[in-house]
Amino acid sequence: MLRKTKFIQRFHQAFQATALNASLKGYSDPVVWLPLCCSGHTLVRGTSSSGAPSGSRTPTPAAAAASTSISGSTDETPLSVFARQREKLAAMPLYPKLLGFAGAIPFTTLTPAFVQQAGFPDIIDLCAQMQLVYGGSIVSFLGAVHWGLAMSSSTVAAAGSKAAGALNERYVWSVVPSLGVVPALMMQPAQGSLAITVLLGICYLSDASYFRSGYLPSWYMSLRGYLTLLAIASMLSTTAYYLKRDVEKAKKLIEEEDAKRAARLEARAVDASIAAVASAAVPPDAAAPWGRMRK
Incomplete structure (x- = not known):
């Protein structure tokens, strides 16, 4: 029990020291500085991996890259994108x-x-x-x-x-x-x-x-x-x-084919109606002249 209590006290002291040093370095978000501490960065001792003084508020490039990968955002804006593209154009021969x-x-x-x-x-x-x-x-x-x-x-x-x-x-x-x-x-x-x-x-x-x-x-x-x-x-x-x-063009051809098919069907319908009218106008006796001659 005593060992557990000492371990908790040491961990609490180390956490406080890390938080204080991170605040001096400009790391305000625990999501950023806590994984850096756990991954082996010497925030607790008051110095960065590049040997920068503890009072500096500018994070190291490695820390900036790690914070970017952790947070998942690079604070990219349309203006910065256009500015970068303009720099690329200016750098071309x-x-x-x-x-x-x-x-x-x-x-x-x-x-x-x-x-x-x-x-x-x-x-x-x-x-x-x-x-x-x-x-x-x-x-x-x-x-x-x-x-x-x-x-x-x-x-x-x-x-x-x-x-x-x-x-x-x-x-x-x-x-x-x-x-x-x-x-x-x-x-x-x-x-x-x-x-x-x-x-x-x-x-x-x-x-x-x-x-x-x-x-x-x-x-x-x-x-x-x-x-x-x-x-x-x-x-x-x-x-x-x-x-x-x-x-x-394909739609126009289809429409023309449909129009021609409709015209043919209409012509056939007209011919059928004319034939029906003509057959109805012929008397029934005229259709069988030989029968009348036989009588």
Whole structure:
């Protein structure tokens, strides 16, 4: 019993010391500082894991990360998101940024909706075909980026090593998008634009994987995010336009077939009624002249 009492007293003292030290460090929520104390942080002794003085109110990066993971929120606001995106845009090299966004102009201006609003409905099909060809060239370019990076790689890998295998994988992947573009360009604009959309998404996922492996710079993926979003939205707009037009054509054909069928049925009904009237107008004796002659 005495041991239990001493243990409770020591625990109470340690808890009070931890709470006091946490309040000095700026940890006001027990949900944040208590797990940090239990996980081995030296809040009780008055010093942090980085050796900061006990009177400092700025939490360490490890403590901030732990508190973020515990609380589940990062106090993210729309303004901070826009500010971060603006910083990413400012960090991009000038020429790739200008050329990249200029390359997105044909995607948006060749969509059927844009062409129709511009007052050129007669060339919608031509513009859609041009957009399909342009999208195919962009997909091929995205694959060729990896061919160029693999050629410019300064890594000297021995044959059969893991580095050599990764380099050969990049060479193989660099030609896959251009091979996938060929059947897409042979399709109609509705199906072709959808196929280009799928290829753009696959290329982005592949580049994201290479970026996580350290093969691509961060600004390139930031730029790719904006441009891929614009390109996919434009191609899907073309797909939606042609699908809507095909549905309207199918409905119109069904209505025409129904109208023709109704006209045929009506004509048959009129012919049947005329035949019935004609048969009713003929006298019964006229139908059997030979019987009267026999009598």
